Amino acid sequence: MVRADATPIYLDACATTPLRPGVQQRMLDVQTQAWGNPSSLHSFGIAASEALERTRVEIGALLGADPDEVLITSGATESIHLGIRGLASSFPPGRIVISAVEHPAVTAAAQALTPLGWHVSVAPVDSQGLIQLDRFEELLRPPTRLVSVIWGQSEVGTLQPLQTIGTLCRRYGIPFHTDATQVISQALPDWNSLPVDLLTASAHKCGGPRGVGLLLIRRAWKQQLNALLTGGGQENNLRSGTESAVLVAGMAEALSQIQRCDLDGLPDSGDGIRRIRDELELQLCRTAGVATIGQPHQRLPHHLALVLRDHSGQPLSGRRMVRVLDQEGLAVSSGSACSSGRDTDSRVLTAMNIPREMRRSGLRLSLGFWNTSNQIESIIERFERALLACAES
Numbered sequence: 001m002v003r004a005d006a007t008p009i010y011l012d013a014c015a016t017t018p019l020r021p022g023v024q025q026r027m028l029d030v031q032t033q034a035w036g037n038p039s040s041l042h043s044f045g046i047a048a049s050e051a052l053e054r055t056r057v058e059i060g061a062l063l064g065a066d067p068d069e070v071l072i073t074s075g076a077t078e079s080i081h082l083g084i085r086g087l088a089s090s091f092p093p094g095r096i097v098i099s100a101v102e103h104p105a106v107t108a109a110a111q112a113l114t115p116l117g118w119h120v121s122v123a124p125v126d127s128q129g130l131i132q133l134d135r136f137e138e139l140l141r142p143p144t145r146l147v148s149v150i151w152g153q154s155e156v157g158t159l160q161p162l163q164t165i166g167t168l169c170r171r172y173g174i175p176f177h178t179d180a181t182q183v184i185s186q187a188l189p190d191w192n193s194l195p196v197d198l199l200t201a202s203a204h205k206c207g208g209p210r211g212v213g214l215l216l217i218r219r220a221w222k223q224q225l226n227a228l229l230t231g232g233g234q235e236n237n238l239r240s241g242t243e244s245a246v247l248v249a250g251m252a253e254a255l256s257q258i259q260r261c262d263l264d265g266l267p268d269s270g271d272g273i274r275r276i277r278d279e280l281e282l283q284l285c286r287t288a289g290v291a292t293i294g295q296p297h298q299r300l301p302h303h304l305a306l307v308l309r310d311h312s313g314q315p316l317s318g319r320r321m322v323r324v325l326d327q328e329g330l331a332v333s334s335g336s337a338c339s340s341g342r343d344t345d346s347r348v349l350t351a352m353n354i355p356r357e358m359r360r361s362g363l364r365l366s367l368g369f370w371n372t373s374n375q376i377e378s379i380i381e382r383f384e385r386a387l388l389a390c391a392e393s
Contacts, residue, residue, distance in 0.1 A: 006329030013368035020207030052245040065191040075213035079200035084109040090224040093117030094145035100351035128295040129158035152182035156294035157303030166195025208254030212247035274301035304365040310391035315361040328382035
């Protein structure tokens with residue numbers, strides 16, 4: 001139960017976000033004016049089809065991609081599976097290389113290839129979550145046919161050196177996929193300048209609606225992509241199922257607002273939110289028992305990854321801290337995985353070789369456009385109370 005005097009503060013943007021201002025209204029406008037099935041040939045369907053394609057052009061322009069490089073899906077998980085499994089199905093079995101800190105959707109998509117004769121190799125990372133480039137390049141030799149490396153890691157915030165990784169993949173002629181979900185929530189990349197062949201993202205991490213995402217794919221590889229969902233032949237026969245012009249419009253509006261905020265230097269994404277995060281981090285780390293993990297500079301601007309100890313130096317449970325902070329009105333996330341309701345070592349912290357006793361003490365705070373610097377004092381007060389309560393329990 002939340003304290004009666006505690007106004008809730010949401011600090012879990014990496015999990016999901018509320019709709020950005022104006023997104024709901026744009027979705028309502030499309031729902032009112034273009035609610036038909038885009039595949040129908042009558043005027044209602046034509047209106048929906050035109051709305052959908054105009055929005056696809058808009059999304060492409062925002063990301064520096066041609067409209068025919070933009071595939072619409074139900075979210076990043078589907079996009080990841082379509083990109084990885086759909087492309088791999090056109091190759092002879094070989095090796096797929098992923099990093100040790102991938103989102104579970106990427107790990108699952110890669111593992112789904114093993115019954116088809118593929119081998120999954122995991123590229124190690126260092127203690128800050130950065131891929132070890134020398135070990136990575138060794139894995140690019142035959143029989144490697146596909147690579148997937150996350151851009152911004154959601155648990156510890158580390159940003160991978162995408163330009164270097166992509167350049168290496170192109171040197172070896174290997175298609176390269178990246179999960180850019182967390183990165184796009186803060187600043188829109190320029191697809192034309194990225195050495196990336198497939199890029200995936202979800203709208204709901206960006207202030208858009210749930211249930212819609214995208215896959216950007218280069219034309220050369222799109223020709224070799226095989227559909228996972230077949231039927232009506234939508235999305236150029238690559239993703240069957242009736243498209244939602246409403247959800248796609250909401251995603252486009254959220255992306256356009258991120259671009260405007262970035263260009264105008266507003267404090268709700270990118271460099272603006274980084275300043276709030278840095279001040280919050282500075283004050284939190286003055287509290288005994290609180291330390292940061294991950295890459296201190298090459299990281300997501302809205303992300304803060306912590307590990308916790310009590311006054312005697314013993315690790316505190318991150319999951320326990322999440323529950324106590326919730327009672328204080330702060331919504332955060334534990335860095336630890338959960339299996340059947342029990343604490344387990346974090347897979348990501350394990351890959352980073354964090355001391356075993358600290359692998360269940362991770363905590364993630366992630367900020368969004370609704371957070372302001374005026375909240376920091378209250379966050380610190382509540383955090384200190386929760387830390388004391390956890391240490392005493």
